[in-house]
Amino acid sequence: MILNAGSSTLKYALYDAAGSALQRGKLEHDGSVDDFCRGLTGFLATLGEVRIGAVGHRVVHGGSAYGAPIRLDATHVEALRQLAPLAPLHQPHNLAGIDAISRLLPEVPQVACFDTAFHHDQPAVARQLGLTRELHEAGVRRYGFHGLSYEYIASQLPAALGTMADGRVIVAHLGSGASLCAMRKRRSVATTMGFSTLDGLLMATRCGNLDPGVMLYLMQARGMDAAALADLLYQRSGLLGVSGLSGDMRTLLGSTEPTAQEAVELFCYRVQREIGSLAAALGGLDALVFTGGIGEHAHAIRTRICAGLAWLGPELKVLTLPTDEESMIEQHTRRLCAQK
Numbered sequence: 001m002i003l004n005a006g007s008s009t010l011k012y013a014l015y016d017a018a019g020s021a022l023q024r025g026k027l028e029h030d031g032s033v034d035d036f037c038r039g040l041t042g043f044l045a046t047l048g049e050v051r052i053g054a055v056g057h058r059v060v061h062g063g064s065a066y067g068a069p070i071r072l073d074a075t076h077v078e079a080l081r082q083l084a085p086l087a088p089l090h091q092p093h094n095l096a097g098i099d100a101i102s103r104l105l106p107e108v109p110q111v112a113c114f115d116t117a118f119h120h121d122q123p124a125v126a127r128q129l130g131l132t133r134e135l136h137e138a139g140v141r142r143y144g145f146h147g148l149s150y151e152y153i154a155s156q157l158p159a160a161l162g163t164m165a166d167g168r169v170i171v172a173h174l175g176s177g178a179s180l181c182a183m184r185k186r187r188s189v190a191t192t193m194g195f196s197t198l199d200g201l202l203m204a205t206r207c208g209n210l211d212p213g214v215m216l217y218l219m220q221a222r223g224m225d226a227a228a229l230a231d232l233l234y235q236r237s238g239l240l241g242v243s244g245l246s247g248d249m250r251t252l253l254g255s256t257e258p259t260a261q262e263a264v265e266l267f268c269y270r271v272q273r274e275i276g277s278l279a280a281a282l283g284g285l286d287a288l289v290f291t292g293g294i295g296e297h298a299h300a301i302r303t304r305i306c307a308g309l310a311w312l313g314p315e316l317k318v319l320t321l322p323t324d325e326e327s328m329i330e331q332h333t334r335r336l337c338a339q340k
Contacts, residue, residue, distance in 0.1 A: 002326045002333070003040075003101075004058040005093040010039060013326040014050070019334060024326070033096045040100050055101050055110045056333030058148060058325060060090035060197070062114030064139050067121070069113040069332040072098060080112065086143075087197055089234055111333040118147030118154075119181075119188045126190045126281070142194035146173045146181070148325040153291055154186040155328075156321055160289075164317060167286035170278050172271065173323065174301070175292035176204035176247065180271070182278035190281040192274050198233055202263075202270045204247030207237035209270075239263045249294050249301065268301060272308040279312065287317040296322055 004011040010027040027043060029035040057072075061083045070076055077098060084091040094112075101110055119127075127142045129135075150171055157165035169183045178201040182190045192200030192209075202208045210233070218224045224232070240247035243263035245255060252260040279285040288309070290302055306318055 001052050001054075002056045002058075002329045003097045004325055004329065005036065005097045006090065010036065010043075010093075010097070011326065012043065013330065015330050015334075017053075019330065021327075033092050036093050036096050037100055040097060041104065044100075044104055052105055052108050054333050054337045055105070055108055056329040057094060057097055057110065057112050058115065058329055059094045059098075059112040060115045060145060061087040061143070062112075062116045062120075063143075064141070066112075066114050067117050069111055069117070069336060071336050072110040072112050076112065077102075086195070087145075088230065089197065109337050111329075111336050113148060113329045113332045115145045115147045116143045118151045119144030119191055122188050122190065129195065140195060142191075142199075144179075144181070144188065144191035145193045145197050146177070146179050146191075147188075148328045149173050149291060149323040150181045150183070150188065150191075152324050152328045153289060153321055154183060157186055157289075160319060160321060161287055161317065164286050168279075168282040168284050169287045169289060170275055170282070170285060171289045171291060172275075172295050172305075173292040174201075174271070174290065174295035174298075177206070178203045178208075178271075178292065178294070180274050180278055182282050184282060190278055192278070201274060202242070202267045203238045204249075205235050205238045205240045207233050207241070239267060242266055249298055253298065253300055264301070264304075268304040268308070271305050275305075275309060285312050285316060287319070290318075290320045291323040296320055 002013040002015070008029060010029065012025055013021055014023040016022050027039045029039050059080060063083045065079065077095070080091070081095055084095065098110060101108060122144070129141055131140060150173065153171050157169065166185045171181045171183065173179055173181070177197060179191060179193045180201065181188055194200070198206050198208070200208050215229060218229060238247055239249065239252060243252055243259045245257060245260055246252060252264050275288070290296065294301055302320070309316065
């Protein structure tokens, strides 16, 4: 069983002993850990006589210590719990899923697969922030996210691009959370998300890249504390904040409100700017791959983004590939549980 816990959804998948998907689905929850646990417990109750041999989890943050999937034990779980402040929308739900399986299926092995792991071997210069050495050594550095999606897309590039797969490729994972990853030889070279999932592109409710002076102003002139800032930056900004209507791109594309169009324009502009930045990091660009909910399904967004990339040359290959994080987690879980 694969559990992909998000801030408001729980995606799940069941695979048979041969690795074929038997069932996939998604449960909605209200964002609270209690409601998430109720939904998961209810789902497990529907499985009846199905025997679960192993459970694989998406865990958003692996920190500096975890550069590959692991079989979980109590020590690992506690270490991952310490990383919750770095991914407050996701890590508590990831851990709630692990805790629930430990309680309900205590004999079943569990595997954690990290969204940060794909970026773990980036060049050192791509991971460093312009802060003090002490903070860097304490873990305040760029990590990158959406790694399971990028790992899956990287595995599909040879079939989609042939020999170009090992060239200079940018993958655009565009959904309610959004980021870009620059790849060379199908490995992460740079990515738009950094220390947290707030960085980089404009997202459904998250602000993306922000001048830190704005936060100083909000604290000093507006009296906002850490909780108020977290609520603003994670929950009330992005497409929702700019439009004042919705964080859902489908709603905005269907709206005639000027603010909706402003939000769409800003989203596409920010993606275009970051593609330019990552193309510079790669020394050029051979292919651009769209994935994620918006990337796969919003033709109008892909068209608007690509219209601003003519300067990259007519040879640029552009394609859309569906991602499958659950399949990637299943492969890692099966491999680790097969080891003695």
